[in-house]
Amino acid sequence: xxxxxxxxxxxxxxxxMSRCLTDRxxxxxxxxxxxxxxxxxxxxxxxxxxLTPNWQSRLPGFGYEGDDPDGYRTMPExxxxxxxxxxxVAAPVRTNTRxxxxxxxxxxxxxxxxxxxxxxxxxxxxxxxCNIATVPALAQAVPAAINTLTAMQYRNxxxxxxxGVLVVGASATGTQxxxxxxxxxxxxxxAVGEHxxxxxxxxxxxxxxxxxxxxxxxxxxxxxxxxARARRVxxxxxxxxxxxRTIDLNxxxxxxxxxxGRLAHVSLGDGKAQFSGSLRNQCAxxxxxxxxxxxxxxxxxxxxxxxxxxxxxxxxxxTEVEASPPLGLDLxxxxxxxxxxxxxxxxxxxxxxxxxxxxxGRIRHDGGVVESxxxxxxxxxFLRRRKSSLIDGxxxxxxxxxAHLASYLHRAGRS
Amino acid sequence: MATSKKQVDNGVNxxxxxxxxxxxxxxxxxxxFQWRATCKWVYGTHSRSSIHGYFGLGEEHKHKTEFxxxxxxxxxxxxxxxxxxxxxxxxxxxxxxxxxxxAAVAQHREIQLRSVSATLEAGMxxxxxxxxxxxxxxxxxxxxxxxxxxxxxTPDEIKAVVAQSxxxxxxxxxxxxxxxITVEVS
Numbered sequence: 001x002x003x004x005x006x007x008x009x010x011x012x013x014x015x016x017m018s019r020c021l022t023d024r025x026x027x028x029x030x031x032x033x034x035x036x037x038x039x040x041x042x043x044x045x046x047x048x049x050x051l052t053p054n055w056q057s058r059l060p061g062f063g064y065e066g067d068d069p070d071g072y073r074t075m076p077e078x079x080x081x082x083x084x085x086x087x088x089v090a091a092p093v094r095t096n097t098r099x100x101x102x103x104x105x106x107x108x109x110x111x112x113x114x115x116x117x118x119x120x121x122x123x124x125x126x127x128x129x130c131n132i133a134t135v136p137a138l139a140q141a142v143p144a145a146i147n148t149l150t151a152m153q154y155r156n157x158x159x160x161x162x163x164g165v166l167v168v169g170a171s172a173t174g175t176q177x178x179x180x181x182x183x184x185x186x187x188x189x190x191a192v193g194e195h196x197x198x199x200x201x202x203x204x205x206x207x208x209x210x211x212x213x214x215x216x217x218x219x220x221x222x223x224x225x226x227x228a229r230a231r232r233v234x235x236x237x238x239x240x241x242x243x244x245r246t247i248d249l250n251x252x253x254x255x256x257x258x259x260x261g262r263l264a265h266v267s268l269g270d271g272k273a274q275f276s277g278s279l280r281n282q283c284a285x286x287x288x289x290x291x292x293x294x295x296x297x298x299x300x301x302x303x304x305x306x307x308x309x310x311x312x313x314x315x316x317x318x319t320e321v322e323a324s325p326p327l328g329l330d331l332x333x334x335x336x337x338x339x340x341x342x343x344x345x346x347x348x349x350x351x352x353x354x355x356x357x358x359x360x361g362r363i364r365h366d367g368g369v370v371e372s373x374x375x376x377x378x379x380x381x382f383l384r385r386r387k388s389s390l391i392d393g394x395x396x397x398x399x400x401x402x403a404h405l406a407s408y409l410h411r412a413g414r415s
Numbered sequence: 416m417a418t419s420k421k422q423v424d425n426g427v428n429x430x431x432x433x434x435x436x437x438x439x440x441x442x443x444x445x446x447x448f449q450w451r452a453t454c455k456w457v458y459g460t461h462s463r464s465s466i467h468g469y470f471g472l473g474e475e476h477k478h479k480t481e482f483x484x485x486x487x488x489x490x491x492x493x494x495x496x497x498x499x500x501x502x503x504x505x506x507x508x509x510x511x512x513x514x515x516x517x518a519a520v521a522q523h524r525e526i527q528l529r530s531v532s533a534t535l536e537a538g539m540x541x542x543x544x545x546x547x548x549x550x551x552x553x554x555x556x557x558x559x560x561x562x563x564x565x566x567x568x569t570p571d572e573i574k575a576v577v578a579q580s581x582x583x584x585x586x587x588x589x590x591x592x593x594x595x596i597t598v599e600v601s
Binding site for chain 2: 276
């Protein structure tokens, strides 16, 4: 089978790219291992809502049509939204088609799938940033009597044995899961490493509204100070809920979740877990970083004459850390029955047989233009803009990269 | 970050450090260092440590001179107090590491420092080292570092420099996180 461009992955990134290629009359096919919005369907916990408000899912030629622009979509709503988008843009999606390898060929790329082979001139990798749950190496030393699961395997508290739970990781995923599990009556301890604190609502508006309006989400990859660092920054500690609740370390402490330092070591055999003494600094870093974001928002509000229209500027209470947080836990004592790894996700490129990975297994690219000519990457953190990994970021990236792709095909056609 | 060239001089060659970071990103083998110390018992609890050679950037190096450090214990430990106690030297290591980081981060952020001083306090219940109570650990029960910094920056910018210094500090990491130790007798 032959097409000009293959898009791998039918999530928001792949669908937005499909729409942009259609606009440019570039022949293409979207390959999807499962169904449209597959990761949203199969790899998320039950209560999860999008972290961005409904109005903020603007895709090329499509947007929110309902009457709750400030709400946060449930997973079924997110799936329905993307399914509808696939229909509206008439994306040529081949579902249940798993890519087994992508390799260079004489005139582009050969893509082998479990539903036959494809030949194409250009290929767009839109398989997402969160294919595999990262589990630290020290997980090997956790006693066998402890149940362990990743954030990707977690569905709801009922799935978990009664008793104490250790959630490792305090970004958006870890904080939400800790909140839900602790409220279910399972005493929860949260191991906190580097994290990014942000309030759900600031001065009466959603933080995402501010970041969008003030241009924070449009910060470009080729203009920020240290893009390698910016791409590694963890997700904002946000949650989507009907009540627009802020879930942060203070709100977790208030309901009785115990904060502890980053999980540093588990000794094989005796099951003693050790936690870093850096909790206070991790929290100080996050508070300071949040305040810099709020400073930027305040400056923007003043410059744009908004100060009279929104609530006054203020700062949130610093994160409270107990005087001497514990540094150790005996995993054999029975206090902890379950460990949940909320230690991040990474992409899976095991099927990519093109030498474009760096020594850490990341694709080498310049704003989504991969080193290998005619290959493009989408949907990873800060690909081209701070919003690149958001649904709302797929559109601008698809517009930019489809323009590059079109000129690549044009040049290739002439040579 | 501002791109304007402010005249900030904390005496840290940030360009060289950034250059090294770039070079070592491409050649990570060169980033592998080994630090060394030797120590000789003198008499009683008095010992003398020496620092001279180290390995890094793929080859052997030597400090310009050999540095020596006297360590002992104070008279309340029935010692002769011929040098700082080893636990105090740990505090020196932490203070120097954090302070070097403060200077470097401030330079990178174009913040002129006028004065930086740190006071370190570490509590210890010596029932641990004396073997009186096995529930008491030998080491510190906590370390408190208090910085006084006069600099050309807002209080939050200064706090951010100190926080970033902790985040990048080797000695902070060595103290805050476990490290495997192998002690052999040859």
